[in-house]
Amino acid sequence: MLNGVGxxxxxxxxxxxxxxxxxxxxxxxIDKKKKQSKTVFFDELKLLFDELNISSKMTLSFHHHLRNGxxxxxxxxxxxxxxxxxxxxxxxxxxxxxxxxxGELIKNGNVTDIHTNYLNGxxxxxxxxxxxxxxxxxxxHGGRARAIESGDLPIDxxxxxxPTVDKIGNGHGAIxxxxxxxxxxxxxxxxxxxxxxxxxxxxIDELKEHQINSEYVDYVLVVDSIGESSGIVSGTTEITKDxxxxxxxxxxxxxxxxxxxxxxxxxxQTGAGKTSLAVVKFVEEIMKRNNIVGSFAxxxxxxxxxxxxxxxxxxxxxxxxxxxxxxxxxxxxNKNHIAMSASEYGNPFEKNPICDKLDFVVxxxxxxxxxxxxxxxxxxxxNLIGGSGGHADIAYGADVTIIISPLIKSRxxxxxxxxxxxxxxxxxxxILITERGIAINPLRKDLLDKLKNSPFPIYSIKDLxxxxxxxxxxxxxxxxxxxIIGYVEYRDGTIIDCLRKINYESK
Amino acid sequence: xxxxxxxxxxxxxxxLQNADVFLADAIIIDLEDAISIKEKDNxxxxxxxxxxxxxxxxxQIVLRVNSxxxxxxxxxxxxxxxxxxxxxxxxxxxxxxxxxVNEYLDAFLLNNNLDEIKIIALVETARGVxxxxxxxxxxxxxAILLGAEDLTNDLEIKRTETNxxxxxxxxxxxxxxxANKLIAIDTPFTNINDLLGLEKDSDFxxxxxxxxxxxxxxxxxxxxxxxxxxxxxxxxxxxEVFKAHQANPNVGAFQLKGKMIDKPxxxxxxxxxxxxxxxxxM
Numbered sequence: 001m002l003n004g005v006g007x008x009x010x011x012x013x014x015x016x017x018x019x020x021x022x023x024x025x026x027x028x029x030i031d032k033k034k035k036q037s038k039t040v041f042f043d044e045l046k047l048l049f050d051e052l053n054i055s056s057k058m059t060l061s062f063h064h065h066l067r068n069g070x071x072x073x074x075x076x077x078x079x080x081x082x083x084x085x086x087x088x089x090x091x092x093x094x095x096x097x098x099x100x101x102x103g104e105l106i107k108n109g110n111v112t113d114i115h116t117n118y119l120n121g122x123x124x125x126x127x128x129x130x131x132x133x134x135x136x137x138x139x140x141h142g143g144r145a146r147a148i149e150s151g152d153l154p155i156d157x158x159x160x161x162x163p164t165v166d167k168i169g170n171g172h173g174a175i176x177x178x179x180x181x182x183x184x185x186x187x188x189x190x191x192x193x194x195x196x197x198x199x200x201x202x203x204i205d206e207l208k209e210h211q212i213n214s215e216y217v218d219y220v221l222v223v224d225s226i227g228e229s230s231g232i233v234s235g236t237t238e239i240t241k242d243x244x245x246x247x248x249x250x251x252x253x254x255x256x257x258x259x260x261x262x263x264x265x266x267x268x269q270t271g272a273g274k275t276s277l278a279v280v281k282f283v284e285e286i287m288k289r290n291n292i293v294g295s296f297a298x299x300x301x302x303x304x305x306x307x308x309x310x311x312x313x314x315x316x317x318x319x320x321x322x323x324x325x326x327x328x329x330x331x332x333x334n335k336n337h338i339a340m341s342a343s344e345y346g347n348p349f350e351k352n353p354i355c356d357k358l359d360f361v362v363x364x365x366x367x368x369x370x371x372x373x374x375x376x377x378x379x380x381x382x383n384l385i386g387g388s389g390g391h392a393d394i395a396y397g398a399d400v401t402i403i404i405s406p407l408i409k410s411r412x413x414x415x416x417x418x419x420x421x422x423x424x425x426x427x428x429x430x431i432l433i434t435e436r437g438i439a440i441n442p443l444r445k446d447l448l449d450k451l452k453n454s455p456f457p458i459y460s461i462k463d464l465x466x467x468x469x470x471x472x473x474x475x476x477x478x479x480x481x482x483x484i485i486g487y488v489e490y491r492d493g494t495i496i497d498c499l500r501k502i503n504y505e506s507k
Numbered sequence: 508x509x510x511x512x513x514x515x516x517x518x519x520x521x522x523l524q525n526a527d528v529f530l531a532d533a534i535i536i537d538l539e540d541a542i543s544i545k546e547k548d549n550x551x552x553x554x555x556x557x558x559x560x561x562x563x564x565x566x567q568i569v570l571r572v573n574s575x576x577x578x579x580x581x582x583x584x585x586x587x588x589x590x591x592x593x594x595x596x597x598x599x600x601x602x603x604x605x606x607x608v609n610e611y612l613d614a615f616l617l618n619n620n621l622d623e624i625k626i627i628a629l630v631e632t633a634r635g636v637x638x639x640x641x642x643x644x645x646x647x648x649x650a651i652l653l654g655a656e657d658l659t660n661d662l663e664i665k666r667t668e669t670n671x672x673x674x675x676x677x678x679x680x681x682x683x684x685x686a687n688k689l690i691a692i693d694t695p696f697t698n699i700n701d702l703l704g705l706e707k708d709s710d711f712x713x714x715x716x717x718x719x720x721x722x723x724x725x726x727x728x729x730x731x732x733x734x735x736x737x738x739x740x741x742x743x744x745x746x747e748v749f750k751a752h753q754a755n756p757n758v759g760a761f762q763l764k765g766k767m768i769d770k771p772x773x774x775x776x777x778x779x780x781x782x783x784x785x786x787x788x789m
Contacts, residue, residue, distance in 0.1 A: 243725035244525055408524070435528045436563075470562040471524070 005373055005422050005496060013487065013495040019396050019425050022492035027349035028150040032191045033216055039169030041203075041220045045079050048221055052195055054080075057087045058156040061148075061193060063186035064094035064118075065161065065173060065321060069231025072161040072199045075223065077101035080110055089113040089134075091153060093144060093185040093342070094389070097121025098231060106131050114486075115153055117141050118387035127485060128383045130501040136384075136486030138377060138499070141185065141320070142346025142353065142393040143491035148188040149343065152493055158193035160186045161226045162212055165200040169220055171212030174322075174332035176202035178227045181301075181322025181331045183211050187341035190216045201226045211339060233325045239281050239304075240274035244435045248404050249275050251456070252362060252433050253282030258454055259447070261360050261400060262286050262294075269299040269394055270362040272323045275404060279362050280304040287313050298345070298354050299390065301337070306330040309337060318354050320345045320390075346393030348491050355390070355397030363391055365403045365432075367419040370461055372426030372441045374403060375419040377488055380412055382480055382502050388423045392491055395428040400447070402431045413468040413475060415461060420478070422497040423488060432461060439464050479503055508785055509533050509650070509690060509719040510735035511728050512569060516541035517550035523557045526565050530728040532786070533567035535721065538583050539574070539598050547579050551586065558591040569627060571596040575607050584611075587621055596652065600628040601635045605642035612647070625649040627692070631657035636676045643683040652721055653680045655694035668698070670708055681716035693717040699724040709734040732786075737779045742789055745779035748772060 002008055003015035042048040054060070060080075062073045073092055078101055080088055088111045090102065095116050103122045105111040113134035114127070127136050139147055147153035162183070163176035173183040178201055190196055190212060197219045198212060240246060256262050262283060270276040281304065287294065297305045298318040303326035308314050310330075317337045322328045331337045346355045366385065367375040374395070376386050395401040405414050414434075430447060432439040439461035440448050451458055459467075481503040490496040513531035515522045517538045526534045542550045558564070570592045572583035586592060597608050605628065616623065626647040630636055631654030643651065655673045659666045666672070673694065684691035693712045696705040705727055709720055713734050720731045737745070751763045752773050760769040783789045 243522075244528065246726060247528065435525060467563075 003495065005371070005425050007422055007497045009487075009495045009498055010484070014493060016425070016490045016494040016496040019392075019428050019490070021494070022348040025492065030149065030151040030192060033193065033196070035215060035218060039214055039217045039220055041222060043222045045075060045221060045223075048197065048219060049079055049083065051219070052157055052197075054085070054157060056085045057089070058085075059089040059091055059154060061155045061158045061189045062090070062092040063160060063183065063189065064092060064096065065180040065183055065185060066178065066227035066232045067180075068096040068098045069178075069228035070096065070098065070161065071223075071225055071227050072159055073099055074101045075199075076159050077105050081105060081108070084110070086110055087112045087134075089115070091115040091155060093117050093141070094387070095119035095121070095123045099123055109133055113137075115139065115144070115147070116387065117144055118389045120385055124384040128378075128502050130481075130483060130485055132485060135484075136499060137489050138387045138486065139489040139493075140346060140388040140392045140491045141342045141390045142348060142350075142355065143388075143489055143493065144185075145188040145341065145343035145347040146349055146491065147489075147493060148192045149347075150493070155189055155193035157195045157197060158186065158189035159197050159199055159221075160190060160212065162198040162200045163226065164202045164204060164207065165198050165212075165220050166204050166207040166210070166214075169198065169214030169217040170207045170210035171198050171200070171214075171217070172207050172210050174328055175204075175207075176200075178202070178225065178229060178232060179328050179332075180227070180232050181328035182319045182339040184320030184340055184345060185342050188343055195219070197221055199223060199226055233323070233328060238274060239278040242274075244406050245275040246278055247435050248406065248433055249278035250282050251438070252279050252402060252404050253286060255402075255431070255433065255438065255456060256283065256360060257286050258456070259400070259450055262290070262292055264292055265295040266292070266359045267295045267357055268297050268360055268362070269358055269398070271364050272300050272302055273364060276362060276364070277302065277304050279404065280308075284308055284313060296357075298340070298358065299394070301327040301330075303327065306337070309334065318345070346390050346397070346491065348396075353393075353397065355394045358394060358398035360400040360402060361394045361398040362402045362404055363395065365405050365414060367414055367416050368403055368405070368429070368432055368461075369416045369419040369426070370465065372429040372432070372461065373419050373422045374424040374426070374429055375421045377423045378421040378499070380416070380420050380475070381478055382420055382500060384499070388488070392424040392428070395424045396491065400431065401429050402433060403429060404433045407434045407436055407464065407468045408472055411472060413465070413472050415465040415468055417465075420480075421488060421499065425490075425496065432464070434464060436467060437464050508782065509567070509692065510786065511719060511731040512652075512692065512721045513725060513728060514541065514571075514695070514721060514723050517554045518542055518546045520553060520557075523553070524561070527563045529725045530732055531565070531722065531725075532719070532732075533569050533594070534565045535569040535571050535596055537571045538579070539571050547573070548582075551579075551582060555586060555589065558586065558589040564591060567593050569594040569596050571598065571629070574598045575604055575611065581611075584615055587615070587624060588619060590621070592624070594625045594627050594649065596627045596629055598629045598654075599632055599635065599657070600630055600642060601632060602638040602641040605645055609645065609647065623647070627652055629654050630676070630680060631655075632661050633658070636679050639679050639683045640686075643687045643689060648687070648689060650690035650692050650719075651680050651684055652692040653677060653694045656697070666697075668701075668704060668708075670711075677712065677715055677717065684718070685716060690719055691717045693720040695721045695723045696727065697723065699726060702726065702730055706730050706734065736786055736788055737783050741779050742783045745776035745783070746789075748776035749780060752776075
């Protein structure tokens with residue numbers, strides 16, 4: 001059947017209808033876990049596996065706050081491999097290139113199903129080629145929290161990397177040699193997994209403040225190291241030097257200013273890439289010039305936002321994940337730098353999630369189509385290269401959603417007749433800013449009216465596509481393989497698109 | 508007419524592909540200093556393909572060829588056959604090279620049945636500066652660009668951010684251009700991260716009489732365009748003068764707000780209006 005964005009999905013799945021369809025549904029909650037006894041400390045994973053009776057077909061979850069420096073998922077993967085457990089279901093909130101062992105587990109059939117929000121590197125390549133025997137489910141950050149709390153994603157054991165743990169099992173992310181800052185992505189795992197293990201390399205007597213409440217923690221596993229610090233805070237802190245990126249960023253900031261969106265008490269979120277950081281810099285200049293103080297910035301937080309908080313340009317930062325060391329330090333010392341859980345960030349059923357309070361968001365895209373649907377999950381050949389993360393969550397919540405991208409990336413047009421994979425529905429995307437022009441979603445008549453006599457080069461998205469074709473020619477159409485390897489799950493749990501195996505014939 | 512000209516290396520496909528996107532009044536495609544000896548032929552081929560296949564070329568294209576005493580000069584000139592180049596930027600111009608270039612171009616254009624081509628002279632040697640009055644009258648010449656980096660090398664002096672060391676050369680270029688109705692184009696400001704420095708130096712250069720500036724990074728274009736454009740105040744003044752002149756077409760001199768207006772002032776007002784129209788400032 002065709003779903004709400006016109007994609008063919010199997011009849012046996014819950015098809016996407018529209019982005020606000022969750023309003024017609026009730027919030028579904030399983031019971032939060034209740035711990036029966038004191039937290040037990042282990043220093044050997046083997047013994048802990050025995051204690052937990054971890055066996056084939058179980059679901060193990062992880063968070064990705066240690067990013068490309070994470071050692072916890074590799075450690076657990078090694079033990080799964082050693083025991084030759086099979087048909088395991090892994091649910092890491094994201095998957096990074098350093099997760100090599102997980103790749104082996106997929107190839108050997110130890111892990112057959114995966115739930116995640118984002119993936120790239122070797123694991124992504126293997127799944128794209130069809131090595132995962134079961135299915136890959138890619139949900140959003142808010143959607144993952146919803147899936148866990150509702151029981152759609154039941155977790156047997158949550159392995160939560162935690163930079164510091166005290167003797168009763170409370171945890172904190174911003175202290176210790178492997179400090180990563182906030183721990184927003186694992187809160188649902190903590191509260192709803194059947195068993196919770198904090199994995200740490202730093203045990204102290206007592207935490208005065210904690211992010212992880214020992215009330216939910218069954219076990220603590222103490223290891224030598226939970227992560228490589230160089231990989232943990234691996235976010236970029238430099239703005240782009242690419243002239244095209246800078247032009248797009250400047251046009252974006254000027255457009256925001258023209259639309260009156262940079263005003264007192266406004267709120268914003270951007271991606272963490274170099275061009276997004278340039279947008280932040282140009283917005284900052286406008287704020288300083290006009291004496292504007294914003295309400296908050298949110299998301300994965302970088303030094304750029306920390307500097308603005310410290311300069312008094314924002315009253316608060318709401319942080320689900322620290323991208324760099326400055327953000328980690330700021331979170332540790334500044335009470336206005338506030339942690340939020342993935343649910344508080346983007347769960348559609350949360351009362352007043354942060355994403356719904358955003359005035360505007362500036363996001364990237366791998367592809368965008370004539371209906372403004374955005375793909376950040378696969379490349380134009382169908383290879384898995386990313387995922388929604390919070391993309392679809394904040395695109396829905398923000399009053400104005402802006403996509404910034406060059407028209408052509410590595411000779412491939414970014415605008416398509418139809419995107420290869422729908423990650424974010426076009427109804428939630430308002431503006432596309434490229435180096436050669438700006439397109440406004442026709443659904444946003446208010447924005448079109450405001451920009452009618454503006455100095456900006458406004459085109460229809462079809463005009464921009466035609467212009468791109470003049471430069472690149474019309475690319476050959478890629479016919480996907482028939483085999484479905486997974487699904488892109490919208491934040492409400494419906495299927496917005498299917499993921500298909502790479503079709504080498506089509507190349 | 509220009510305010511800004513942006514150098515783009517001829518061997519950079521990404522920059523060439525996006526050359527039309529930037530705010531430059533003209534793009535200078537560089538086949539000379541930005542291209543290593545090993546890359547000369549590849550760059551020329553790339554530029555040829557770009558000029559003959561791109562559907563989004565900039566409005567004004569300047570080609571910086573290698574100097575006439577190199578083996579590449581003649582091959583570079585072959586790109587004129589694409590009919591997409593508006594100006595040639597000739598490096599290390601002095602009176603001798605100007606004569607040689609002209610003679611070669613006379614024959615080349617005739618033999619290939621090509622239209623006349625305008626030249627921008629790059630003055631970047633002590634000889635070029637001292638002989639500027641001799642070649643500034645050349646019929647093909649439309650502008651002179653000062654090249655301070657090579658010039659200070661030639662003078663064996665240090666380049667500084669104050670630009671005091673090029674005051675004489677700047678003045679020579681400006682006077683030669685004004686006397687021969689050419690566009691005086693200032694040397695690039697080389698610290699691409701110092702936009703305040705660029706602004707200050709461009710203000711000074713503009714106050715001396717430079718009419719445009721070459722840029723080496725797109726970030727510099729906004730500042731350069733602003734400084735070398737007539738200001739709103741100047742445009743409004745010019746429009747008032749023009750209007751008053753139209754109301755008194757047969758009067759040689761008249762008063763406007765207590766100030767005398769005569770032919771040179773009317774001519775200046777006309778130039779400002781022409782520039783403002785060309786650069787969409789009114």
